Amino acid sequence: MTTDPSDDAGPEHLNSDEETLIAEFWAPLANGYAGAYDLKDDAASIAVPPDEELIVSTDALIAGVHFFADEDPGAIGWKALAVNVSDLVAKGATPLAYLMHIAFPERPQSQWLQAFVDGLSAAQAAFGCHLAGGDTDRTPGPLSISITAFGTVPAGQMIRRSGAGVGDRVYVTGTIGDAHLGLALKRDAAMLARWDNPAATAQHLIARLVKPQPPLNVIPALREFASASMDISDGLMKDFERLCRTSGVGGRLQAEAVPLSPPARALLAAGETTLPDLLSGGEDYEVLACVPEARAAEFEAAANKHRVCVTHIGHITPADTGVSAVDATNRPLRFLHKGWDHFA
Numbered sequence: 001m002t003t004d005p006s007d008d009a010g011p012e013h014l015n016s017d018e019e020t021l022i023a024e025f026w027a028p029l030a031n032g033y034a035g036a037y038d039l040k041d042d043a044a045s046i047a048v049p050p051d052e053e054l055i056v057s058t059d060a061l062i063a064g065v066h067f068f069a070d071e072d073p074g075a076i077g078w079k080a081l082a083v084n085v086s087d088l089v090a091k092g093a094t095p096l097a098y099l100m101h102i103a104f105p106e107r108p109q110s111q112w113l114q115a116f117v118d119g120l121s122a123a124q125a126a127f128g129c130h131l132a133g134g135d136t137d138r139t140p141g142p143l144s145i146s147i148t149a150f151g152t153v154p155a156g157q158m159i160r161r162s163g164a165g166v167g168d169r170v171y172v173t174g175t176i177g178d179a180h181l182g183l184a185l186k187r188d189a190a191m192l193a194r195w196d197n198p199a200a201t202a203q204h205l206i207a208r209l210v211k212p213q214p215p216l217n218v219i220p221a222l223r224e225f226a227s228a229s230m231d232i233s234d235g236l237m238k239d240f241e242r243l244c245r246t247s248g249v250g251g252r253l254q255a256e257a258v259p260l261s262p263p264a265r266a267l268l269a270a271g272e273t274t275l276p277d278l279l280s281g282g283e284d285y286e287v288l289a290c291v292p293e294a295r296a297a298e299f300e301a302a303a304n305k306h307r308v309c310v311t312h313i314g315h316i317t318p319a320d321t322g323v324s325a326v327d328a329t330n331r332p333l334r335f336l337h338k339g340w341d342h343f344a
């Protein structure tokens with residue numbers, strides 16, 4: 001279904017109040033999480049196992065900014081949770097629970113709500129966490145969904161952005177640039193028409209945009225071997241620069257080593273995109289991790305064992321060498337912009 005949540009009043013329009021909305025649509029997402037108190041109290045309680053600590057992160061999705069208003073509501077629900085879980089995964093944290101603040105421009109349709117809840121529910125099952133509470137409002141602005149996610153790590157072991165050391169290898173999970181191409185395809189149908197690959201391949205790229213899959217299976221390998229990590233939301237190059245800056249180091253990426261999916265390779269070969277484009281597009285929701293050279297083989301083995309694909313794409317260098325990405329002939333790639341900025 002691809003309807004706006006606030007379409008004209010009709011038989012499928014929500015015919016109940018805010019309280020019923022919470023009880024009928026949100027409360028089932030809290031089933032199985034005792035500390036949510038069935039969404040009938042002022043607050044939730046989050047129990048943390050002994051010797052672990054809570055890791056907390058928040059990210060919002062706003063219609064027109066992070067997704068198109070007529071997007072499949074199930075995909076909106078999935079993505080709202082996935083982008084938050086992505087931060088937890090990068091910190092080595094196991095997802096536990098989340099809070100959701102949602103603001104609707106109009107009274108939402110029951111059908112839209114049910115599809116949105118189904119998407120969230122599928123994401124909860126995939127990521128292993130529950131809704132613990134939140135807030136539901138009306139807004140004079142566009143639909144907005146803000147999630148705060150809680151995960152756990154052994155106390156003191158959250159993986160920081162700041163731990164990268166000179167000589168470390170730089171890795172990424174999965175493939176880079178797919179979501180960016182998915183967005184380009186959604187915006188420019190002509191791009192699809194110019195491209196002779198089957199539409200099914202385009203669907204792969206669009207699915208990477210609307211249903212990101214943070215790599216939970218990399219958590220054990222990260223915890224054991226990563227010196228630093230972060231998730232890639234704004235673009236590989238921009239996020240790599242941030243990690244290097246926070247760690248007080250430089251870094252060099254081998255652009256041709258960056259893993260691309262077959263459809264991304266096909267579009268690159270057809271001249272529909274460029275490497276700088278793919279390395280700065282954003283919304284990959286993969287993990288960027290640094291691993292000391294001496295632990296690299298063990299890291300790769302641990303990732304393999306948990307069936308997650310990690311690719312060595314560069315090295316950490318001394319601070320005074322700066323941060324760059326080079327092509328196959330060692331020439332620095334030139335970027336128009338290195339990643340997404342909400343105010344650029």
Ligand SMILES: Nc1ncnc2c1ncn2[C@@H]1O[C@H](COP(=O)(O)OP(=O)(O)O)[C@@H](O)[C@H]1O
Pocket residue numbers: 059087231233234
């Ligand atoms: N409105 C805010 N209030 C407090 N901290 C913020 C705010 N916006 C961003 N931050 C902090 O700035 C840092 C970078 O945020 P951001 O770029 O959104 O991270 P990410 O890309 O991982 O989501 C994080 O530590 C985040 O908590």
Ligand SMILES: Cc1ncc(C[n+]2csc(CCOP(=O)(O)OP(=O)(O)O)c2C)c(N)n1
Pocket residue numbers: 059060064065066067068083183233234281282283340
């Ligand atoms: C309608 C629409 N326009 C533009 C984009 C592209 N886009 C929106 S936000 C973003 C970057 C990531 O979002 P952000 O809010 O910066 O996430 P964070 O870095 O805080 O995790 C990108 C590439 C999109 N997905 N949908």
Ligand SMILES: [Mg+2]
Pocket residue numbers: 233234340
């Ligand atoms: Mg961002």
